[in-house]
Every structure is written in structure tokens, then in C-alpha cells.
Amino acid sequence: MKTAHDAIIVGAGPAGSTAAIRLAEAGWSVALIEKQSFPRRKVCGECIAATNLPLLDALGVGAAFDALAGPELRRVGIFAGTRKVTAALPAFAATRHPWGRALGREHLDTLLLQRAAAVGVHLWQPWTVKHVSRDGRDHVCHALDVESAVTATVSAPLLIAAHGSWQPDPFVAARASRPQRGGDLFAFKATFTNAELEPGLLPVLAFPGGYGGIVLGDHGRTTLAFCIRRDTLGECRARYRSRSAALSAYAYLQSCCTGVRDALGTATLAAPWLSIGPIRPGMRAPWRDDGTFAIGNIAGEAHPILGEGVSMAIQSAWLLCDRLIARDDTVRGAQVSATAVAEAGRDYSASWRRSFARRIRLAAAFAHLAMQPGATRTLLPLLQRWPVILTASARHGAKVQRVVDPVANCVHSH
Template identity: 60%
Template sequence: MRTTYDAIIIGAGPAGSTAAIRLAQAGWAVALIEKQRFPRRKVCGECLAASNLPLLDALGIGRLFHALAGPELKRVVLMHGREAICADLPPYPGRRHAWGRALGREHLDALLLQRAVEAGATLLQPWTVRAVKGQAGAYQCTAQAFGSRMNVHLNAPLVIAAHGSWEPGLANDRGRKIQAGGRDLFAFKANFAGAQLEEGLLPVLAFKGGYGGMVIGEHGLLTLACCIRRDRLSACRSQIKSDSAGDAVQSYLASECKGVRQALDGAARQGKWLSVGPIRPGIRMPRDGGRFFLVGNAAGEAHPIIGEGMSMAIQSAWLACELLIAEPAALRDARLQRKLMRDYAHAWHAHFARRMQLAAAFAHVAMRPNMARMLLPVLRTWPGVMTKAACWSGKVSQTCCTPQQAPAAPPSTPVEERRFNEISNGENA
């Protein structure tokens, strides 16, 4: 088995697979290590902002994404109690991709991963990275295949950490002990068939102790995802007396929010409720760049109320790879690599830190009914504020290139062509 690479990428979510595709396309020898088997469902609202769609084209999955994803999202509606305040979403400039769309993570992540393999990355899956030693120029990753107790040591001058933020270890907890508290956030998601939601609508839910969203994705399936505080979750579990935390959350959302009640009336849940937590939104990226390149949630996690986490994952990976591809000497020159890490950290803070702070502010208001109630008359009078908020959260801007500068899509591979034909003929799973 090959054990030496130019780059080792830990985690194959949107951030890791984007990095693997970009570096492999540039001719680098890349190992992409993912601990879970794909396709897998994942807690996520599953909306991808239009600003990323040119990047999906350039990564080579744009055509498949468009063939699979749900309807274009043109309006946002804030749902709180019996209220529903509607506003236009801002279109992304450019002719091709004006509106965001939703696609289940079992599809999106698998498309990106498959593309990384086609581009030449070596995939180790299901493998887990247990430890990373060394520094820029000479890293050693200790990894294990699922079910094996044997450690394999992989070497590379560059490591990209794309392992998300929901599991301890590597860059996530940095050895800190975190006390459990009532304000901890738990995230939930489920899919429903036969839901009643107007096409093109993106509801944002604000309720006591949490926030969430609904969207129609592939095959008309509705995704309902939310974050709820530990204290509120315990309260609604004790009131609803269900063994399933997901069922308790669903009843709570339906009782708190008329829009959820209406959307789920007569709908049938598909698969289990998924949950994860406590999640800890916030900035993890050190100003000096840290020990290795951090991309996606590993660098920072926005409160999901703005539905921008995947966008930031793809864009941050793209940003890091642009710097690296422009300076391939960084693979041999540790000082140059450390400088690129600092440059990347600087660019990352400039592009993403404000969006994260804004998301935290929105989440803070949405979870507190008194604050939300104060805001409602303003939004009723000026719904355009919600359109502006969508702009500020990043729906119509991205870090990598303008629509005009977006690189051309690489030619279709035979595998992509076959998959596209399957989807067009309605044979996709």
C-alpha cells in the first residue's frame, strides 16, 4: 500500500472532498481519509446557496447536482408561532445560477467524493485518522481501517484537516474539557414525503430555545432541521414522554410553529430522526494558521440558522487550495508552507469571521421569544430587511471568484455521463 503522498486530507465532507478534487486536479498525490461509509445521511438543512453553484460546476459535479437537487429557492419566510413573514431571497448575479437549491447530504457528499476519486485522489474509507504528528513539511498521520487494530503510518509534507467539528480529537477540542450546560445546542434532522410546502419557499423557524429550517429537496422530500437548547430539549422530552428525542422535537416544533404543523400535516417521515450534539458554533481558526491547514467546520462553524456551513466549507477549502496550487514549492519548503498557512488564516478571518458573528447574533435573537417578538413588527413593515440579511449572511457573495471568473467545468468523465443518464432516466436511488 502506498504510504507517502503530497497531501493528506482528513475527512470527506464538502470541505475535504473539495480540497481533494482541487489538489488532485492540479496533479498532486492526495490521500483522502474518511471514517464513515458513504452514502450516509447527515444532520444538515441541505440548502446550498447559489453562490456555490459555479464552484460545483468547476469541481465537475454541477450537472449532476442540477439533475438531482430540489426546486430553486426564491423566497424566505420567517415562521414564529402563528406568524409567517415572507421576503424575496436575493438572486446571485450571473445568468446561470441565480438561486440556491437543496440536495440530501447522502447525495451531495457522495457526488463530491466520487469526483475526488475520478480526479485521482486515493480514498481510504472507512478509515479513521487517530493522530497527526510532525509539522509543515513532514507530517505523519496514524490511521486505522474500520475493524482493524493495525495502525498504518502515512507521510506527507502537507495535511489538510477537514474533519468537521462534531467529534473530539485532532483540532476540535485542543485538549480543553468543556462542561455540559443548559445552553448547549443539539441538532436534529428528518426527511418527510408528502409535506405541504409551497415550491421555492425557504422557511426559517424561530422558537423558544432554538431555531430551524425547512426545505424541499430531491424527489419533493422535505428536510426539517433544527437546533435546540439542552434545557428546552429536556423540558419537551419530559412533557411529550417519548423514547425518541426526535419525536419529542417534532411535536414541540409542531406545537410552537403553525407553519411546521401545516407543512407536516399528512406527511410521512422517511427514515429515522438524526441528531448530533452538543454542537459548538464558533471560530476555531488561530490567527497564526495553527498546526495544519484547517478547512470547513474544522476552521469554524457558523450557527446553522443562516444555512451557510457547506458554502463556507467548500469556499474555505477552495481558498486554501488556490494558495497552495499557486506555490507548489510549499511542499518542499516548510517556511513557505507556514507563511501560506498564515496568509490563509488571514484571508479566512477576512472572509468568514463576520458571517459567523452575524449568524450568532441571528441565532441569539431567534431563540429568545421576547427578542423575536420585538423584531416581528419591524420585519412585517420592512420584509426587505430579511432580503438584506440573506445578502449579509453570504448568499450572494463568495470568496473564490465572481460568476464571470468561475473556472470552466472540466469535461464530463464516462462515470459522470453514465450517472447523469441514469438520473435523467429516473433511475437514481
């Protein structure tokens, strides 16, 4: 089987579905290839920053998001050791959505994917892209139907990588295996009912060798998601020998964080633990030498301490689509020009760096501070005295910084 489109997008997380919806609405023929069946859960803190909510409206899923998501996130906090400090979260000014909210990825990603199908995107699901090649001007995805093992090729002059950063990359022949390091981060997530967390509070959890977050989301469920260093996880497994990796890490987290014990001590696990890792925070290439675009985590990933990954996924897709749609007559269909595609790639790459490079560096700095017991011991008394520092950190941590404006449909430079 062989099919041709204007663009192929690999991966239907928030980045891939956003790009698919925007290009299809601009009249493009788009193939979106996703290997998992939806709805599917995912390791994620599930906090959707306020800056995304106007974008969800523009994508056509805002009303459904409003109906499902948890309470408005109006307070930020830090739980470390025996201390709990909370402060106001800054509002995202001048919109009808001043506050972020949390929504399970099984809901958010499904809403976006269903919207993509509704606007005419050709869905290949559950199909996995095994590798990609070139045939003249076209990129060719060699895909496999996960259920029937039937194979197919899907081709288009534009190829957008949106397959996240935690799974094998079909765009590179073989990633050189990196030696294991004690500082590699593994991530865990669980969902609970009957937790005792203040609605609308978003505390960061800081503990020796890791960090995380906890939040009340949709359907009264509380999500706990955290990262833990490989060496710390090894110590947990040695300490709690009979337990799984997730449960030994959770036992350790509870032992070092009163706030977690208070919030989840009597809570009931509502869905099985999920884990992934090592995660790969850092900057990669939004525009690649092989003539492909990258959006979302595969373009670059902030340490999840800021809870900004979904924002970067949706917003990077938006930045790219603005540039492709503006060049519609030279990057699409029979008239596609390699020069115009490369120009769009360089333009997108520059705007990506302007928008996200600082966020990635800041998240790395916060993550390293949170994992150092010495740093939190010094900082917490200060934060307890002046919680306004937490509010300012959230403001500078990009929680309320606009990257794209769907109303003006223009790019904000900063």
C-alpha cells in the same frame, strides 16, 4: 503499511473533497481519509447557496447537482408562533445560477467524493485517523480500517484537517472537556414525504430555545433541521416522557410553530431522525501552530440559522487551495520549505477571516434573536409589515456574496 503523498486530507465532507479535487487536478498526490462509508446521511438543512453552484461546476459535479437537486430557492421566510412571513430571496447576480437549491448530503457528499476518486485522489475509506504525529518534515496520520481493524500510517509534508467539528478531534491529544451549559445546542434532522411546503420557499423557524429551517429538496422530500438548547430539550423530555429526544423536541417545535404543523402535519417520515451535539459554532484556527491547515467546520462554524456551513466548507477549501497551488514549487514534494508553508498558512488565515468572520458573528446574532421569544414578538409585526427587511437580511447574511470566483480563479476581497 506506510505511504507518502504531497498532502493528506482528513475527512471527506464538502471541505475535504473540494480540497482533494482541486489539489489532484493541479497534479498533487493526495490521500483523502474518511471514516464513514458513503452514501451517508448527515444532520444538515441541505440548502446549497447559489454562490456554490459555479464552484460545483468547476469541481466537475455541477451537471449531476442540477439533475438531482430540489427546486430553486426563490423565497425566504420566517415561521414563528402563529405567524408566517415570506419575502423574495435576492438573486446571485451575473451567473447562470441565481438561486440556491437543496440536495441531500447523501447525494452531495457522494458526488464530490466520487469526483475526487475520478481525478486520482487516493481514497482511504472507511478509515479513521486516530492520531497524528511528526516524522521530520512529514506529518504522519495513524489510521485504522474501520471494517478490518488493520492499521496503517499515511505521511505527507502537508496535512489538512477537514474532519468537521462534531466528532473527536484526532489532531489534539485530548480536548479538555467543557462543562455542560444550558445554552449548548443539539441539532436534529428528519426527512419527510407528502409535506405541504411551498416549493422554493426557505423559512427560518424561530421558537423559544431554538431555531431551524425546512425546505423541499431532492426527490420530492422535505428536510426539517433544527437546533435546540440543552435546557429547552430537557424540558421537552420531561414534558413528553415516553418519547425519544428527537420526537420530544419535534413535538415541542410543532406545539409552538403553526408553520411547522401546517407543513408537516400530514407528512410521512421518510428516513430515521438523526441527531448530533452539542454543536460548536465559533471561530477556531484556520492555520495551526502545529503546521496544519484547517478547512470547513473545524476552521470555524457559523450558527446554522444562515444555512451557510457548506458554503464555508467549499469556499474555505478553495481559498486554501488557491494559496497552495500558487506556491506549488515551494510547498510540494521534495522542495517543500517550512517557511513557504507557514507563509501560505498566514495568508490563508487572513483571507479566511476576511471572508467569514463577519458571517459567523451575524449568524450568532440572528440565532440569539430567533431563540428569544421577546425579540421575535417585537420583530415579527415589523417583518410582516415590511417583508423587504427579510430580503435585505438574506443579502447581508452572505447568501449572495461571492468569496471565490472559479472563472477568474481569483479571490475577491471584501
